Amino acid sequence: MTVTWPAPAKLNLFLYITGRRPDGYHNLQTLFQFLDFGDLLHINIDDSGKLCLSNDVEGVEHDSNLIIRAARLLRDRAVADGRLSQQAGAIFQVEKRLPMGGGLGGGSSNAATTLVALNVLWQLDYDIDTLAQLGLTLGADVPVFVRGHAAFAEGIGEQLRPVSPPEKWYLVLHPGINISTPLVFNHAALIRDTPVRDFDSLMQQEFRNDCESVVRNRFREVDTLLVWLLEYAPSRLTGTGACVFAEFDTQSAACQVLEKTPKGVQGFVAKGVNLSPLYRTLSGHSDPA
Ligand SMILES: C[C@](O)(CO)[C@H](O)COP(=O)(O)OP(=O)(O)OC[C@H]1O[C@@H](n2ccc(N)nc2=O)[C@H](O)[C@@H]1O
Numbered sequence: 001m002t003v004t005w006p007a008p009a010k011l012n013l014f015l016y017i018t019g020r021r022p023d024g025y026h027n028l029q030t031l032f033q034f035l036d037f038g039d040l041l042h043i044n045i046d047d048s049g050k051l052c053l054s055n056d057v058e059g060v061e062h063d064s065n066l067i068i069r070a071a072r073l074l075r076d077r078a079v080a081d082g083r084l085s086q087q088a089g090a091i092f093q094v095e096k097r098l099p100m101g102g103g104l105g106g107g108s109s110n111a112a113t114t115l116v117a118l119n120v121l122w123q124l125d126y127d128i129d130t131l132a133q134l135g136l137t138l139g140a141d142v143p144v145f146v147r148g149h150a151a152f153a154e155g156i157g158e159q160l161r162p163v164s165p166p167e168k169w170y171l172v173l174h175p176g177i178n179i180s181t182p183l184v185f186n187h188a189a190l191i192r193d194t195p196v197r198d199f200d201s202l203m204q205q206e207f208r209n210d211c212e213s214v215v216r217n218r219f220r221e222v223d224t225l226l227v228w229l230l231e232y233a234p235s236r237l238t239g240t241g242a243c244v245f246a247e248f249d250t251q252s253a254a255c256q257v258l259e260k261t262p263k264g265v266q267g268f269v270a271k272g273v274n275l276s277p278l279y280r281t282l283s284g285h286s287d288p289a
């Protein structure tokens with residue numbers, strides 16, 4: 001039987017860079033919230049011993065796909081722990097709706113959904129902490145998707161505290177370019193010295209993204225789109241881009257601006273949600289925690 005699992009997008013409602021570690025990774029303070037929109041993963045388990053993605057994801061080799069990497073990681077761990085046979089297999093099909101390199105965390109969310117779904121389907125019974133630790137080895141954003149609650153993140157993004165910011169409506173626009181995360185983090189002009197603040201004071205200030213000035217300077221398309229969007233609503237970059245988002249109190253206000261979006265710009269309207277759509281699906285299966 002094929003089961004369909006959501007792999008939602010995230011937004012970084014704010015993102016501050018407070019330092020750089022000796023290994024090159026950056027310390028952050030960021031607020032993650034999910035969107036009720038994202039990719040869909042269709043998963044079918046079998047006893048073939050194969051882990052296979054049945055459709056291509058443009059620009060990503062089969063074996064590098066985060067879905068396959070997450071599945072292998074979990075299977076290796078479970079086989080080593082004596083919880084699973086080496087013959088366990090799975091076939092995945094992914095409906096990509098999120099732009100890649102968009103700052104919406106699509107790849108990380110695909111990986112997290114794979115870990116959480118296979119934990120249920122293979123009846124592995126790993127707890128969420130174990131899945132989040134495994135996920136962190138695949139990417140800094142994977143743990144928040146595994147845990148499935150809006151979170152204030154510190155460290156390199158792995159120290160997560162569940163929080164419940166207001167659930168607004170967002171218009172998300174994609175300027176039609178991909179931005180590589182390392183390119184932004186390695187940029188000489190990146191703001192890296194924002195003072196560490198506590199969550200309550202961050203919530204009382206205007207939200208900003210420290211990556212935005214570098215990205216706007218380097219990518220004219222992002223700058224042009226933000227200049228346009230800021231005429232209508234408070235708007236920012238998410239993650240390291242390329243997507244930008246504007247916040248609204250109502251769906252209809254967001255849709256009105258979507259209708260005016262300049263030609264050639266892709267976009268969608270979605271609600272910010274503090275409980276991941278993945279967990280709404282999970283409540284229909286057995287809980288892995
Ligand atoms: C910027 C965010 O999108 C905020 O949500 C994430 O922190 C990035 O998460 P991600 O795409 O999962 O990133 P990873 O795949 O872990 O890292 C990609 C690259 O970004 C840089 N990187 C990432 C996270 C971080 N806290 N500091 C960094 O300097 C590193 O050069 C790393 O090699």
Ligand SMILES: Nc1ncnc2c1ncn2[C@@H]1O[C@H](COP(=O)(O)OP(=O)(O)OP(=O)(O)O)[C@@H](O)[C@H]1O
Nearest residue numbers: 065066100101102103104105106107108110141239
């Ligand atoms: N299943 C997948 N979906 C999307 N990207 C994948 C996948 N597997 C591997 N990748 C690779 O991961 C890269 C980052 O993808 P992703 O969509 O998560 O970027 P992003 O939205 O910028 O994320 P972030 O906000 O975490 O930086 C892609 O450019 C692609 O090369």
